[in-house]
Amino acid sequence: MPNLENKIWFDGKLVPATAAQVNVLTHALHYGSAVFEGEQVYSGRIFKLAEHTERLFYSAGRLGMKVAFDGQALERATRDVVAANRVGNGYVRPLVWRGSETIAVSAPNTTIHVMIAAWDTLPPYDKEACAMGIRMKTSDWVRPPPNVAPTDAKAAGLYVTSTLAKHAAEDAGYDDALMLDYRGQVAEATLANIFLVIDRALHTPIPDCFLNGITRQTVIELADELGIPVVERVVFPRDFERATEVFVTGTAAEVTPVREIDDFRFESRDVTELIIGAFESLTGKGRAVPEPVETMK
Numbered sequence: 001m002p003n004l005e006n007k008i009w010f011d012g013k014l015v016p017a018t019a020a021q022v023n024v025l026t027h028a029l030h031y032g033s034a035v036f037e038g039e040q041v042y043s044g045r046i047f048k049l050a051e052h053t054e055r056l057f058y059s060a061g062r063l064g065m066k067v068a069f070d071g072q073a074l075e076r077a078t079r080d081v082v083a084a085n086r087v088g089n090g091y092v093r094p095l096v097w098r099g100s101e102t103i104a105v106s107a108p109n110t111t112i113h114v115m116i117a118a119w120d121t122l123p124p125y126d127k128e129a130c131a132m133g134i135r136m137k138t139s140d141w142v143r144p145p146p147n148v149a150p151t152d153a154k155a156a157g158l159y160v161t162s163t164l165a166k167h168a169a170e171d172a173g174y175d176d177a178l179m180l181d182y183r184g185q186v187a188e189a190t191l192a193n194i195f196l197v198i199d200r201a202l203h204t205p206i207p208d209c210f211l212n213g214i215t216r217q218t219v220i221e222l223a224d225e226l227g228i229p230v231v232e233r234v235v236f237p238r239d240f241e242r243a244t245e246v247f248v249t250g251t252a253a254e255v256t257p258v259r260e261i262d263d264f265r266f267e268s269r270d271v272t273e274l275i276i277g278a279f280e281s282l283t284g285k286g287r288a289v290p291e292p293v294e295t296m297k
């Protein structure tokens with residue numbers, strides 16, 4: 001996590017973390033009017049920065065928030081904050097939120113703030129669990145229909161159920177929760193998308209009520225290049241019976257094998273390893289960090 005010496009880019013300026021403060025009457029804090037991103041830095045380069053920045057603007061727009069900076073300015077700011085904190089391999093967290101001018105729910109004229117923080121990688125799953133494959137338990141919490149919440153946005157409010165589901169799974173001794181959707185279809189993990197390997201093809205749910213992850217899209221492209229068929233379709237929990245491998249994908253999760261979901265066990269890793277290999281060559285994971293920290297143009 002950022003320590004107090006870290007620099008945070010806050011509404012246009014790099015400031016010490018201690019100076020990046022908000023008012024307790026901030027609309028976002030009361031009503032969840034915030035959107036965010038998670039980005040990975042590999043050897044000083046921010047992976048898919050343009051795509052993440054674009055999604056940040058999209059999510060902000062879905063919540064009716066107009067960001068006072070353009071995409072280029074935010075990309076520059078992201079590179080600056082990574083360089084200022086000398087993050088070689090790490091994580092970036094941009095956040096856009098509605099300010100504190102009113103405590104009313106209706107707040108169309110509040111200031112829209114932006115901050116970008118960066119720090120060393122914080123793996124979402126236990127390292128050992130990742131190597132062995134994570135264990136998941138189906139949550140009672142479900143992903144809502146798209147007319148109940150802006151499910152295609154990376155909106156802070158949606159993470160209320162992610163946190164509840166994740167806590168319940170961890171309390172029961174699992175690494176993560178499998179989340180179904182409001183129709184009982186398989187949706188995703190709490191912070192990652194999901195893929196099943198059936199007859200050496202990838203099967204993944206259609207993202208019509210959850211985030212179409214940038215890693216998910218990357219994995220689909222990589223599978224295509226590897227000649228591995230990809231089927232985007234409705235997936236039901238019973239489909240796990242035919243799956244020999246399962247993995248989850250996300251910016252922080254990267255490509256993480258799953259070894260267990262409820263009573264289902266997945267022993268094989270063949271296809272997952274191919275995808276992990278292709279993903280790591282794309283991100284450059286494990287390559288030496290250049291000195292001084294290089295930023296991507």
Ligand code: PMP
Binds near residue numbers: 038189216251
């Ligand atoms: N679903 C949810 C709920 C997430 O929080 C994330 C992480 N951003 C993902 C899926 C995967 O998205 P991405 O690959 O873009 O990180």
